[in-house]
Amino acid sequence: MSFVEYGDVIREGDTAIVFLGHDSMFPVKVQRGGQTQTRYGVLRHSADLIGKRYGSKVTCSKGGWVYVLHPTPELWTLNLPHRTQILYATDIATITMMLELKPGSVVCESGTGSGSLSHAILRTIAPTGHLYTVEFHQQRAEKAVEEFKEHKVGHLVTVLNQDVCREGFGVTGVADAVFLDIPSPWEAIGHAKAAIKKQGGRVCSFSPCIEQVQRTCQALAEHGFGEVSTLEVLLRLYDVRSVTLPLPDFGEEAGGPGDGAPSAQNATVTCKTAVAPKEMAGHTGYLTFATKSLV
Ligand SMILES: C[S@@+](CC[C@H](N)C(=O)[O-])C[C@H]1O[C@@H](n2cnc3c(N)ncnc32)[C@H](O)[C@@H]1O
Numbered sequence: 001m002s003f004v005e006y007g008d009v010i011r012e013g014d015t016a017i018v019f020l021g022h023d024s025m026f027p028v029k030v031q032r033g034g035q036t037q038t039r040y041g042v043l044r045h046s047a048d049l050i051g052k053r054y055g056s057k058v059t060c061s062k063g064g065w066v067y068v069l070h071p072t073p074e075l076w077t078l079n080l081p082h083r084t085q086i087l088y089a090t091d092i093a094t095i096t097m098m099l100e101l102k103p104g105s106v107v108c109e110s111g112t113g114s115g116s117l118s119h120a121i122l123r124t125i126a127p128t129g130h131l132y133t134v135e136f137h138q139q140r141a142e143k144a145v146e147e148f149k150e151h152k153v154g155h156l157v158t159v160l161n162q163d164v165c166r167e168g169f170g171v172t173g174v175a176d177a178v179f180l181d182i183p184s185p186w187e188a189i190g191h192a193k194a195a196i197k198k199q200g201g202r203v204c205s206f207s208p209c210i211e212q213v214q215r216t217c218q219a220l221a222e223h224g225f226g227e228v229s230t231l232e233v234l235l236r237l238y239d240v241r242s243v244t245l246p247l248p249d250f251g252e253e254a255g256g257p258g259d260g261a262p263s264a265q266n267a268t269v270t271c272k273t274a275v276a277p278k279e280m281a282g283h284t285g286y287l288t289f290a291t292k293s294l295v
Contacts, residue, residue, distance in 0.1 A: 001054075002152035003071060003119055004126035010049045010056075010068060015151060017069040017079060018043065027071070027079045029150070040064025071151070073120040083140050086116035087181065087206065090235040091284055096124055098289050099177040099202045103128060108171065108178045108195045110134035110164035110188065112144045117179065122153045131157040132171050132195075134164040164188045169195040180205040185212065186219035193223050196292045203292065208285045216288050225290035232286055238274040245269055 001007040001014040010016055012032050019025045020038065028036050034045040041062030043049065048058050054070040069075060074089050087095075095117070101107065105125045112118055112135035121131050135141040141161035148154045160170045165184060168191030169175070178192040178201070185205040192203050203225065205216050213230055220228050247267040 001070060003073060003076070004123050004153055004156070006070060008053055010052050010054060012045075012050055013150075015071050015076075016049065016054070017071055017075045019067040019069050025069075025075070025079060027076070038064075038066060040066060073116075073123045076119050076151075077116045080114055080116060082114055083143060084111075084113035086114045088116075088284065089120075090233050091206065091287065092117055092120045094231075094233050094287060095179060095204055095206075096120065098287070099179065099204055101125060101129075101177060105129045105176045106132075106174050106197075108132045108134070108169040108175045108192070110169065110180055111136065111182050112140060112159060113181065114140075115144050115147055117181070118144065118148075118157065119151070119153070121179075122148075122156050126153070126156055129156065132160065132169050132175070133157060134160045134162060134169055136161065136163045164191060167191075171195055173198055176201045178203045183212070184215075186215040189216065189219040189223050189225075193225070193292055198294070200291065200293045203290050205288045206285045207288070208283070210286065213286045213288055220288070220290045225292055227291040228288065229290075230286050230288040232283065234280070234282075236276065236280055238276060240272060241275050242270055243273050243275075245271075 010030055012030055014030045015027050016030055017025055018028055018038065030045050030049050032046050032050065036043045038060055041060035041064060043060055049068060054068065056068055057065050058068055059065045077089055101121065101124045103125060106129055107121050107125060109118060109131060112133040118131060118133055125131065135144060138161055141159050145159045148157050164182065165187035172194050175195045175197060178195055180188055185207060207213050207216065217228055245268060247269055
């Protein structure tokens with residue numbers, strides 16, 4: 001298993017996702033002799049996980065069962081240990097598309113944070129691309145290095161422990177795209193420009209506040225970036241439900257009263273429908289995109 005390559009069988013050292021339901025899953029580091037408690041009883045790694053195929057339904061000691069899933073960046077985002085606020089799949093999907101990321105892309109990112117976005121970038125740019133990610137908080141940078149190694153993507157990423165606003169990304173003229181998720185992105189726009197290839201490339205900055213966006217757009221214009229656009233993506237998830245509705249009563253049927261047909265008065269119809277949520281996830285942040293052109 002690796003986060004950029006599918007493996008059929010669960011092996012020692014893998015990170016597997018134990019799935020109890022859509023709102024209940026967690027990652028486990030598979031270790032010979034290891035045990036994991038679930039509400040359905042204990043999972044014994046040697047007997048219950050190692051050698052089984054990903055996707056298997058595994059019975060726990062109390063007789064209940066779980067699915068064991070292959071890790072993906074999307075599942076990791078939902079299950080990773082939070083060291084910071086993180087980006088979720090809706091924003092990540094938009095960032096990936098708008099930055100035109102693909103296998104072979106070279107990307108600069110700051111800050112690394114909890115590595116939620118980093119894992120998605122790595123999956124997209126593998127097997128030949130590279131991610132340069134900058135994090136000025138030492139423990140977070142060290143933890144990210146450890147996780148990337150554990151997830152077998154260490155060869156695709158360089159983690160730099162420095163201040164991106166003062167010292168930049170540690171590379172010049174190599175990036176196809178730059179992504180910023182820091183409190184003062186406008187201070188890093190000059191370094192973003194320097195990191196991007198001479199032929200040009202894309203930049204994206206994620207900010208929760210509009211005042212941050214204003215300053216970033218100003219800095220982008222001052223550094224000669226074009227095609228500046230800011231957007232926000234809101235996700236609306238629908239629930240599928242069975243609903244029972246009363247049938248309208250259009251008066252007596254042609255047969256007239258007493259013809260044996262059921263009265264429309266109490267008639268109902270049951271059907272499946274998609275119901276919009278009463279509440280939905282609100283604002284995460286604004287995404288500002290821009291292009292550095294050849295001229
Ligand atoms: C919100 S988190 C990033 C989360 C990340 N995008 C993810 O999806 O997990 C912001 C990170 O940027 C780091 N940071 C803030 N300012 C920085 C700077 N000037 N240079 C480098 N890292 C910085 C913080 O330490 C923090 O870990």
